[in-house]
Amino acid sequence: MAKPDPGDPGPSGPAFWLAVATGWALIGYGVVGLLRNAADTHPLNFLVFFVASALTHDLVLAPLALAVGWLGLRRLPAAARPAVAAALITAGPVALYAYPFIRGYGHDPTTRRSFPTGTAGP
């Protein structure tokens, strides 16, 4: 995959440049909106979370997933690998989604919640 993909000649043509113009106009609208509403959006703090979202994925989550594939799955019998891989594809996103709830991040102890159970307030 290091070489240019022969199936992908790369972007070109007027439709691409029209999409670029439209896309950057929308991006510009979003950036101007962020800056004009700085009291609500805290642009620098926003930028930290925006960039951190990508870096956390590219430098932590994706390498972790690849490492599981390289190191973990290869130790399993070949016949078991597809089923385990499919199970991990389900379990990973479910675990990521559930993590803040299980840790109780943001939970107001004066309210009742249905997940996780057994931690209901009044």
Add this chain to the structure above:
Amino acid sequence: MSRPNPVAATARRFTSPLHEERTASWLGLALGVAFAVCFVTGVLSHLIQQPPGWFEWPSRPAGLYRVTQGLHVATGIATIPLLLVKLWVVYPKLWTWPPVRGIAHLVERLSLVPLVAGSLFLLFSGVANVARWYPWEFFFPAAHYWASWITVGALVIHIGAKASVVRASLGRTPREGEAPEPATDVPAPAGSLTRRQLLGATAGASLVLTLATVGQTFTPLGSVARLAQRRPGVGPQGLPVNKTARSAGVLDLAVDPAYRLAVDGQVGRPLALSLDELQAMPQHTVVLPISCVEGWSATATWTGVRVRDLLAEARADGADRTVDVESLQSQGRYRRSQLNPSHTADPDTILALRIDGEPLHIDHGFPVRLLGPNRPGVLQTKWVSRLEVH
């Protein structure tokens, strides 16, 4: 002898045949649909909560916001596996060498920064908001909204760059002189997933997350909504609560015998009504949902005084007026909401005093709560103390 390029060396480690265009195209199509749904429903929710002059959200159909916002959150949650697997499929492209092959390629790659960062930010911040977890300084709805424009802009560029690749790889319109690619599965080495298995597992993951959460608004699936933080039936009087009277700081004010509801502003006869006086007025019963922006909703039977009756009592000139509804809360962004003329005039827009025949639980807004059709839950103001008529 030249030293080996570490980036190219890293890229050679990605040996799975699933890092390929056809798999990426199917996932990209699904993501495109999901992002379109989230964007349209999200912009709609923003317009409803911060209406510009040209926009007036109607009070009917009564359950429309419940559907659009439920769809927004459910689609966002279902998108998590799609996005993560799509990024895994195309991850080797991050290590493409040489990194840039021309101006167009540079422009395309630069647009991937806001696309990837924005997509991940939207999903992360959305899930955190559902958990009511705010580890940042910004106001979530504002940052989420403006980030969506940035992300969608980057998505438009990505679609412009990849539309021909998707068409070609899905075999609909082969490039000139090229035979259409047969719709066969990618051959998998022993022990690896095939393309169909990968796509099937991804769809399965989205289905599991959807089934485990969508019952928070789609009641037939309530019993399997094991990952839903709020579920119909769980809460005082069988109704979930986001903000309690304690956390809103109104525990004493709400039960103060000196409580009066003020109706003032542009009225002929300002009112200051006690709870007894409100109870003595004609009562109207409605069956309406609380439709939370976080995706859950729950229906109850509410009884109280029609807002338009109160305006008539205060001799406001006509029922189609704009009304600011204020809470006893001394602070908080949602201590005030606005009824546009459509909502003010609607016969089902009431100041509720009872739920399912019982006085409101204090966490549901005792003594008085605004309840109207087709409104976000945060605009169904609790602990109402004042109607200011414009």
